[in-house]
Amino acid sequence: MSPLLASTPHHDTLRRTANTAMDESRTEEYTYIVIGGGIAGVTCAEHLYILHPEAQTLVLTASALIKAVTNVLSLTKTLDSFEVEEHHPDILQSKCPSVRVLQDAVDHLDAKNQLVFTSSGRCFSYQQLCLCTGATPKLLSEGPHVLWLRDTESVLQFQSRIKDARRIMIVGNGGIATEMVYEVTDVEVVWAMKDKHMSAHFIDPGAAAFFHPEVVKEKVECPAPSKRRKYTIDHSKVSRNSVVGGALGPDWLAGLELKGKTERHIIMEHEVEVRKILEPEQVRELQATVTHLSSEEGNSFSLGEDGGLLIDEKMETTEKNVYAAGDVCSHGWPAAPHWFQMRLWTQARQMGSYAAKCLWSAQVGEETYLDFCFELFSHATKFFGQKVILLGLFNGQGLDGKYEILLRYTQGVEYIKCVMVEGRMQGAVLIGETDMEETFENLILNQMDLSVYGEDLLNPDVDIEDYFD
Structure with a gap:
């Protein structure tokens, strides 16, 4: 768990508050600070550069790589299809010269004095701050044969482990679980879900029946040449519990080979939950839970019913000049009749873009209005x-x-x-x-x-x- 997502010890918070005046002498100043290098954070930074290119923007990310939205295709007024790629930070910095990306974990936020402290001991001041820290997997338990999927590094761990597997269990019923069941080959899969039908977060029983033949049949491999630049990071510098990247994008399986050591066979167990594990091997549930900063001393964030940071229609939290976008936040305005919040990469991109507009408008004194994307829920993806x-x-x-x-x-x-x-x-x-x-x-x-x-x-x-x- 990232230091940003963990509770700061009480004594450390008091020490930082007491030493604020001393830290200010070596504070680095920025107009905008964005915390998070995922889809929401990078989109926010890119749009801040478009809106306010002369302002200095800092992106703080715990990962060596950042997520970038590419190949955007407009399908309707509210709906886009796009791809998500991992980039080195210097690509964003070359495209947006006034944006600086720094790999460092946030240790403490002092919203009252508008200061951000990092684990390396640095201090940054901001005029507007946007939190795009995303979500972390909700854990059932830990064990040596347990993997959770959230980012590219966790997927690569899964790829290396499945090579010697004859039988695996996939716990969860969201988009990642659905795509994984379709992609794995040469292994027996037990798919455990708490719902009555597969992919219940997205489709009804009729659509599940439509997809069922695709689940059970052997997948025919038709690999296409990849033209993307691939990046790797030093695994020796990444601990198992570290946050190493933004959430997976819509095409996270591209180029991965997920093969086991036996014949492919899918067993779907409906309306079940993991209650007790009798072997040393344990299971982690692939369900996201919101993480936030509310437990930090000196900050007074209000939370939504689902635990996210509560934001108003200008994307601002209950702390002045602190905004939030993506999975970390919960909308606090009356929703349009046909829109609702669902923590997907589509909404992370939309929120990141709109948050940039809100930060900029607050900084320059311009009026802004709720973006049209919040009029209608829309999402484009691929299943099977x-x-x-x-x-x-x-x-x-x-x-x-x-x-x-x-x-x-x-x-x-x-x-x-x-x-x-x-x-x-x-x-x-x-x-x-x-x-x-x-x-x-x-x-x-x-x-x-x-x-x-x-x-x-x-x-x-x-x-x-x-x-x-």
């Missing part, structure tokens, strides 16, 4: 090699079961689901190359009454794009 688009209340979130479903389903080709309330579309799931995301986004946002179309809304012989685009 298929394109997946999630829009609005795609699983009927917050509707208390009072909705109807329109469904178009062709096994192995496409799965289209519309969530309808009184003839108006509230959400949608699009699996496959449907090319309907922009149309459905418009229908959710404008809340047009579609009752007259009935089930013909999804009739493949009716080109609804001509009506609603």
